[in-house]
Every structure is written in C-alpha cells, then in structure tokens.
Amino acid sequence: MTSSLMMESAANDGSGRIVVTRLTKQFGSVNAVNDLTFAVEPGTVTGFLGPNGSGKTTTLRMVLGLIAPTAGTATVNGVAFAQLDHPGRCVGAVLDSQGFHPGRKARQHLLVYTAALGVPDQRADEMLGLVGLTGAAGRKVGGYSLGMRQRLALAVALLGDPQVLVLDEPANGLDPEGIAWLRNFLKDFAGSGRTVLVSSHLLREVEQTVDAVVIISGGACVFQGSLKDLRGGQLPRVIVASADASTLARALVQAQITDVVWLPGGQLAVGGAGAQQIGQVALDAGIAVYGMQEEQADLERAFFALTAGQYTAAPTQQYPAQHPGPPRYGPPPGYGPR
Ligand SMILES: Nc1ncnc2c1ncn2[C@@H]1O[C@H](COP(=O)(O)OP(=O)(O)O)[C@@H](O)[C@H]1O
Ligand SMILES: [Mg+2]
Numbered sequence: 001m002t003s004s005l006m007m008e009s010a011a012n013d014g015s016g017r018i019v020v021t022r023l024t025k026q027f028g029s030v031n032a033v034n035d036l037t038f039a040v041e042p043g044t045v046t047g048f049l050g051p052n053g054s055g056k057t058t059t060l061r062m063v064l065g066l067i068a069p070t071a072g073t074a075t076v077n078g079v080a081f082a083q084l085d086h087p088g089r090c091v092g093a094v095l096d097s098q099g100f101h102p103g104r105k106a107r108q109h110l111l112v113y114t115a116a117l118g119v120p121d122q123r124a125d126e127m128l129g130l131v132g133l134t135g136a137a138g139r140k141v142g143g144y145s146l147g148m149r150q151r152l153a154l155a156v157a158l159l160g161d162p163q164v165l166v167l168d169e170p171a172n173g174l175d176p177e178g179i180a181w182l183r184n185f186l187k188d189f190a191g192s193g194r195t196v197l198v199s200s201h202l203l204r205e206v207e208q209t210v211d212a213v214v215i216i217s218g219g220a221c222v223f224q225g226s227l228k229d230l231r232g233g234q235l236p237r238v239i240v241a242s243a244d245a246s247t248l249a250r251a252l253v254q255a256q257i258t259d260v261v262w263l264p265g266g267q268l269a270v271g272g273a274g275a276q277q278i279g280q281v282a283l284d285a286g287i288a289v290y291g292m293q294e295e296q297a298d299l300e301r302a303f304f305a306l307t308a309g310q311y312t313a314a315p316t317q318q319y320p321a322q323h324p325g326p327p328r329y330g331p332p333p334g335y336g337p338r
Contacts, residue, residue, distance in 0.1 A: 012077040012078065012079060012084060012085060012090065013077050013078035013079075014077060014163075015042065015077055015078060016042030016077065016163045016164055016193070016194060016195040017039060017040065017041060017042060017075075017076075017077065017078070017195070018039065018040040018063060018074070018075070018076050018164065018166075018195060018197055019039045019040075019073075019074070019075045019078075020036055020037060020038050020039070020059065020062075020063065020072070020073075020074045021037050021072055021073045021074075021075075022035050022036070022037055022071065022072035022073070023035075023036045023037070023059065023062060023069055023071075023072035023073065023074055024036070024069060024070045024071040024072050025055070025058050025059075025062060025067070025069055025070050025219075026070045031218075031219050032055045032058040032219055033055040033058050033059050033062070033069075033219040034055070034218065034219035034220040035072070035220060036055070036059060036072070036216065036219065036220060036221050037072075037221065038214045038221055038224050040195055040197045040212075040214075041195070041212070042163075042164075042190075042193055042194060042195045043190055043191075043193050043194070043195070044190055044195070044196070044211040044212055045186050045187060045189075045190045045196040045198060045206075045209050045210045045211050045212075046195075046196065046197050046198070046210060046211065046212045046213065046214060047198060047199075047200060047203075047206040047209070047210035047212070047213040047214070048060070048197055048198065048199040048200075048213075048214050048216070049199070049200055049201070049203055049206070049213055049214070049215045049216070049303065049307075050199075050201065050215060050216040050217055050307060051201055051217065051307050051308075052201050054201075054216050054217050054218060054219065054307070055216055055218075055219035056168065056169075056199040056201075056216065057095070057168055057199070058219075059074075059216070060093075060095060060166055060168050060197075060199060061095065062074050063076065063081065063166060063197075064081055064091065064093050064095065064166060065080065065081030065082045065087070066095075076090060076091055076164055077090060077163075077164075086160070088113075088116070088117045088159075088160045088162075089117060089160035089161065089162060090160075090162055090163055090164060091162050091163075091164045091165075091166060092156075092157030092158055092159075092160060092162035092164070092165045092166070093157055093165075093166040093167070093168075094150070094153040094154055094156075094157050094166070094167045094168060094170055095166075095168045096153075096168070098149070100141040100144075100149060100152065100153075101141065102140065102141055102142025103140055103141075103142060104140065104141055105137070105138055105139060105140055105141070106128065106133055106136060106137050106138075106139065106141055106144070106152050106155075107124060107125070107128065107137040107138060109141060109152065109156070110124035110127065110128065110152075110155060110156060110159065111124055113156055113159050114159060117159055117160045119159060119160060119161070123159055123161075124155075124159065125137070127155040127156075127158050127159055128155055130155065130158065130185075131151040131152070131154050131155045131158075132151060132181070133148065133151055133152060133155065136148060145173065146172065146173025147173045147174045147175055147178050149173070150170055150171075150172065150173055150174055150178070151178070153170075154167075154170065154182075162194075163194050163195065164194065164195040164196075164197075165186075165189060165194065165195065165196045165197070165198075166197045166198075167186075167196070167197070167198045167199065168199050169199055169200055169201070170182060170198060171200065171202075171205050171206075179205070182209075183208060183209045186198065186209055187209060190211070198210070203299055203300055203303040204300065207227065207299060210227065211226065211227075212224075212225065212226055212227075213225070213226075213227060213230060215230075215303065215306050215307065217306060217307040217308075222306040222307065223302075223306050227299065230299060230302050230303075231299055231302065233302055234298060234299075234301060234302045234305075235259075235271050235272070236271070236294065236295060236296050237259070237269050237270055237271040237294075237295050238269070238270045238271075238273070238274070238275050238278055238292055238293065238294050238295070239263070239267050239268070239269055239270075239292065239293045239295060240267060240268045240269075240270055240278060240282075240289060240291075240292050241266075241267050241289070241290040241291040241292075242268070242282060242287050242288065242289045242290060243287055243288040243289075243290070244287050245262065245266050245267070245268050247285060247287055248268060248281070248282055248285065248287045248289075249262070249268055251281050251282070251284070251285035251287070252268075252270060252273070252278065252281055255277075255281045257270060257272060257273045257277070257278070257281065258272070259271035259272045259273075269295075274294075275292045275294055278292065279292065
C-alpha cells in the first residue's frame with residue numbers, strides 16, 4: 001500500500017487498524033454476536049478463534065459492511081467499511097469461496113475485478129502466480145477443488161494490494177502444503193506492516209501463524225492477547241490416579257499443596273507441586289498411587305477451557321488475575337454447534 005493511496009480518502013486514517021466496539025448482532029432470538037470489543041493492530045496476524053457457531057463469520061460480515069450491527073460499531077482505518085473511499089483497495093477479504101461463477105475461467109474471473117478496482121490486468125496474472133494457480137488459470141472454476149477456490153478467493157482479495165486482509169477460515173480445504181504456504185504468506189504480509197485478521201475454529205491450525213488471538217464463545221470475547229499470555233494462563237499440573245483420592249486430597253492440602261481439583265473418573269489434578277513431592281505425600285499417607293502424568297501448559301486445553309466453559313480439567317483460578325475467565329454469557333437461546 002503506498003502512502004498516496006492512503007491519502008486518497010480524507011476519512012481514512014491510514015492506520016490499518018480494525019476496531020470492533022461493543023458489536024452486537026441478533027438474528028431473531030439468536031444472539032450471534034454479543035457486546036464484542038477488540039482491536040487488530042497492523043504488522044500482526046491476529047487469529048479470530050471460536051467453535052463453530054460462535055459468531056466469527058457474523059462478526060467479519062459486520063466488519064466488511066455486509067450486514068448491519070444490531071448495536072455497536074466496526075471500523076477499518078478509523079471508519080465504517082462503507083465509508084472507505086476505496087474499500088477494495090484498503091481491505092481484501094475472503095469470506096466464502098463458494099460464490100464463483102462455475103462456468104467462468106479463473107483468469108476471466110479476476111479480470112472482472114481488476115476492471116472494478118481500476119488496477120491493470122497484469123495484476124491478475126501476478127496474483128494467479130502468487131497463489132500458485134497460473135497453470136489452472138484457463139480452467140473453469142466449476143472444476144476447481146475447494147483448496148483451489150480458496151487460492152482463487154485469496155487472489156481476488158489481493159488484487160487491490162490491500163493494507164488489511166480479512167480471511168474467514170481460509171485453511172478449509174487446503175492440503176498441508178497449502179496451509180504451510182498460507183502461513184508463510186500471511187506472516188510476510190503482516191511483516192510488511194499490514195494487517196491480517198484470520199478466523200479459525202481450530203487453534204492448532206493458526207497456532208504457528210498468529211501473533212495475537214481474539215477468542216470468542218457464544219458471540220462474546222473470552223480472551224484477547226498473545227499466545228504467550230494464553231499459554232501463561234495455564235500452569236503445569238500432575239494428574240494422579242490413586243487408591244483413595246479423597247484421603248490423598250486431604251493429605252495434599254495438609255502438606256500445603258492446595259491446588260487440587262477432582263477430575264471425572266476419580267483422578268486428581270494437582271498444581272503447584274511436582275510428581276516427586278506428590279508421591280512422597282501419598283507414601284506418607286499410606287495411599288497407593290497407580291499412575292502420575294505431568295501435563296505441560298497446553299494451548300489447546302486453554303482454548304477448550306475458554307470456549308466450552310465446562311471443561312472440568314481447567315479451573316478458572318489457574319488463570320492470572322487479569323484474565324477475563326470463562327464466558328460470562330451462557331449460550332444464547334437456539335445457540336449450538338452446527
Ligand atoms: N443469517 C442468519 N440468520 C439466522 N441466524 C444466523 C445467521 N447467520 C448466523 N446465524 C447464527 O448465528 C450464530 C453465529 O453464526 P456464525 O457467525 O456463522 O458462527 P461461526 O462463523 O463462528 O461458525 C449461529 O448460531 C448461527 O446459526
Ligand atoms: Mg463461520
């Protein structure tokens with residue numbers, strides 16, 4: 001993005017920031033998005049995470065001006081998407097890669113957009129090359145695989161050389177090679193000072209790509225911060241299987257090991273002590289221990305704890321004080337995994 005492009009719009013602050021403030025969307029009785037506030041900074045890849053049905057797509061559609069919020073605001077470069085003078089050159093988006101005209105060839109498809117955006121046709125060929133579709137440029141999109149459609153959708157999104165990229169579950173349908181390519185591409189894109197907001201229902205999928213995450217559940221924000229903070233909110237613990245969990249729990253507490261949680265199945269999850277120390281307490285109390293397993297801080301566990309809200313193995317007091325904790329809102333009526 002050149003500075004002259006940024007200056008074209010007076011209302012556009014050129015910051016590359018996405019700011020969502022108290023954003024809310026109701027579909028009838030369904031609270032799809034619930035008082036959601038977060039910011040996405042330029043120069044970073046931000047993961048927008050949540051289980052299926054948690055409100056990711058609805059939020060992104062509001063950011064992109066495709067649907068109106070029930071309440072709250074979403075801005076890009078300081079203004080609502082619809083107020084951007086050259087939205088297609090500020091923001092590139094991949095929301096749904098199913099909408100291509102099946103009879104149209106990929107290159108023809110891109111040329112529709114180069115005309116609309118006012119960029120040279122040569123840009124279409126460059127983007128086809130970038131996403132690895134040069135060899136398939138003359139084929140009809142109807143014969144494309146899902147992964148190829150995702151690549152084509154990304155090529156469309158990049159045509160206007162946007163400052164901000166918004167991608168909804170772009171890894172769907174990509175093979176491992178495609179996912180690795182996308183990861184590097186997004187890192188480079190953000191590394192050049194631009195903004196990436198990428199959604200996924202799988203933390204693992206974006207774990208190696210993102211600098212920051214916004215996690216939503218039931219349409220509400222449950223965590224916002226770096227992966228380091230998310231990981232740091234989880235302490236290592238030891239899972240203990242013993243002959244007498246209740247006596248062992250009492251013995252541990254007497255030994256000043258107070259972070260003891262019952263797990264379904266009668267095991268104890270013990271924090272703040274190592275296996276050796278726990279084994280000694282059990283031995284002193286005369287309780288047989290059948291097994292101990294040390295669990296390291298685990299991002300996936302943190303994610304489940306935040307989004308399921310009822311994941312018993314991760315009590316909320318294990319999070320640091322500044323952590324927002326589990327979802328404050330229960331699932332809205334009619335809400336459920338799809
Ligand atoms: N157009 C719509 N009409 C009614 N309900 C909708 C509509 N779009 C989404 N929803 C509902 O809003 C909730 C959030 O959906 P969505 O934003 O698609 O979640 P995600 O992208 O995280 O899977 C779901 O309960 C979904 O069924
Ligand atoms: Mg979605």
